[in-house]
Amino acid sequence: MGRTLISIERGTGEPIYQQLRKALEHEIASGALNPRLPLPSSRELARELGVSRNTVNTAYQELQAEGFIESQPRRGLFVNPEMLKHLEYGEDEPVATAVDWSQRIRRSPDAEMPEIAKVRDWDRYPYPFVAGQVDAESFPKLAWARALRDALDPPHLHYSLRDGIDEDDPLLVDALCRAVLPTRGIEADPEQVLITLGSQQGLDLLGYTLLRPGDSVGVEDPGYLDARHIFSRAGALLTPLRVDASGLIPPPDLHGISLLHLTPSHHSPTNVTLSIGRRKQLLALAQQSDTLIIEDDYDSEFRYQGSPTPALKALPGSERVIYLGTFSKFLAPGLRLGYLVASPELIRELRSQRRYRVRHASGHLQRAMSLLIENGQYHRTVRRRRTQLQRKWHALRESLNETLPWRIDPPPGGVSIWVSGPPELDCVELARRALARGVVIERGDIYFADPAANRNHFRLGFAAIPHEAIRPGVAQLRRVITTMLEPR
Numbered sequence: 001m002g003r004t005l006i007s008i009e010r011g012t013g014e015p016i017y018q019q020l021r022k023a024l025e026h027e028i029a030s031g032a033l034n035p036r037l038p039l040p041s042s043r044e045l046a047r048e049l050g051v052s053r054n055t056v057n058t059a060y061q062e063l064q065a066e067g068f069i070e071s072q073p074r075r076g077l078f079v080n081p082e083m084l085k086h087l088e089y090g091e092d093e094p095v096a097t098a099v100d101w102s103q104r105i106r107r108s109p110d111a112e113m114p115e116i117a118k119v120r121d122w123d124r125y126p127y128p129f130v131a132g133q134v135d136a137e138s139f140p141k142l143a144w145a146r147a148l149r150d151a152l153d154p155p156h157l158h159y160s161l162r163d164g165i166d167e168d169d170p171l172l173v174d175a176l177c178r179a180v181l182p183t184r185g186i187e188a189d190p191e192q193v194l195i196t197l198g199s200q201q202g203l204d205l206l207g208y209t210l211l212r213p214g215d216s217v218g219v220e221d222p223g224y225l226d227a228r229h230i231f232s233r234a235g236a237l238l239t240p241l242r243v244d245a246s247g248l249i250p251p252p253d254l255h256g257i258s259l260l261h262l263t264p265s266h267h268s269p270t271n272v273t274l275s276i277g278r279r280k281q282l283l284a285l286a287q288q289s290d291t292l293i294i295e296d297d298y299d300s301e302f303r304y305q306g307s308p309t310p311a312l313k314a315l316p317g318s319e320r321v322i323y324l325g326t327f328s329k330f331l332a333p334g335l336r337l338g339y340l341v342a343s344p345e346l347i348r349e350l351r352s353q354r355r356y357r358v359r360h361a362s363g364h365l366q367r368a369m370s371l372l373i374e375n376g377q378y379h380r381t382v383r384r385r386r387t388q389l390q391r392k393w394h395a396l397r398e399s400l401n402e403t404l405p406w407r408i409d410p411p412p413g414g415v416s417i418w419v420s421g422p423p424e425l426d427c428v429e430l431a432r433r434a435l436a437r438g439v440v441i442e443r444g445d446i447y448f449a450d451p452a453a454n455r456n457h458f459r460l461g462f463a464a465i466p467h468e469a470i471r472p473g474v475a476q477l478r479r480v481i482t483t484m485l486e487p488r
């Protein structure tokens with residue numbers, strides 16, 4: 001035994017028997033002890049190290065209890081050969097092979113579908129016409145900071161910190177029922193409401209809970225691409241339904257379609273509003289064919305002429321409508337907070353699904369949001385933001401009409417303007433060239449079921465871009481468009 005390897009340090013505060021036990025453990029693991037020879041007797045080792053026999057015996061006892069060494073009758077203490085098997089790395093050592101992840105990772109059914117390609121560092125560009133983002137300057141920082149702080153005082157602290165298992169913050173649910181949903185014409189009881197991590201989670205939970213492999217989901221064409229990904233991942237087949245200036249064109253019937261995803265307030269991505277006639281027609285068709293409708297009401301308050309249309313869920317006969325709302329557009333998408341309104345039976349099941357995925361949204365954020373709604377700041381922010389966005393919408397529309405070689409007549413709502421150019425305009429190329437001039441725009445082809453046949457559309461978001469950057473941004477865009485459309 002390489003006894004010199006064992007060194008005992010006094011005055012470290014670590015008991016000597018423990019130092020000895022660790023040192024012996026290390027000797028065994030590193031193979032320094034010959035397993036065929038007995039360990040030195042406690043007397044021998046104690047003398048060698050200048051410690052008491054008791055100390056050595058205690059260390060040996062612990063090693064024996066842990067299975068590092070064993071006592072062989074009349075022969076003494078030996079390293080346990082069983083332990084050696086686990087510790088030794090000899091010829092039997094498994095050769096590390098690379099994992100073939102491509103074989104292990106389950107292939108998603110939406111692998112071939114295009115994805116919304118966001119310019120991730122959009123905030124570094126001078127003209128960010130991005131969709132789905134907000135201007136950080138218009139976020140109510142002080143009011144939110146106060147709400148977060150208040151949520152840490154009793155009686156709120158408990159709800160901010162508790163593990164709610166499958167429950168939501170009752171104050172937030174109550175605030176939604178009393179102060180938010182009625183603005184959309186929706187009357188709901190608390191057991192009809194589920195708090196989500198944004199509409200995206202609502203779509204995912206609904207897809208998982210309501211769809212069976214091979215079920216058909218009706219989607220708007222063009223339409224919200226992320227919803228198509230989610231339903232397709234849930235195993236559904238997609239049935240694209242065309243959209244015109246009055247929203248989704250109702251098909252003769254909805255037979256065979258188990259779920260229909262709609263954005264009636266402001267269609268995504270064109271912003272047209274689903275006409276009241278079509279709303280009623282779709283509700284009747286859904287009734288006839290037992291189709292469920294998801295109303296994705298992501299930015300309803302942003303209406304710049306007239307007042308917002310009430311939700312589809314507010315119409316009589318809307319029992320089969322599942323309503324999705326979000327705080328992403330009115331406050332910020334990074335908060336990841338939204339809500340879902342449906343029948344109590346469905347809510348119970350969604351709650352249970354959510355429990356085994358994420359449990360619930362952050363208690364602290366939920367409580368802060370309920371305080372923000374209760375103290376009126378939430379509605380003040382929505383009103384302020386609506387006024388800001390209205391100004392930006394006018395500025396963008398006017399500068400596009402003054403600048404572009406063709407006229408546009410965008411619907412008066414939403415947080416983006418959808419532009420359809422002449423058929424020869426390739427928006428994929430346009431987006432690439434515009435970016436080189438500091439202008440971030442979104443290509444529009446990917447929102448169609450047939451992207452190749454629809455390359456002349458693009459989208460300009462105006463929630464994130466500063467007001468003063470709109471005109472110069474459009475001027476830059478026009479230069480790119482003009483060179484692209486010049487006859488060669």
Ligand SMILES: Cc1ncc(COP(=O)(O)O)c(C=O)c1O
Pocket residue numbers: 131132197198199200201224263268296298325326327328333337338
């Ligand atoms: C059609 C549609 N629904 C919902 C959302 C919001 O999703 P979330 O609430 O998950 O942020 C968006 C955001 O881009 C959207 O375009």
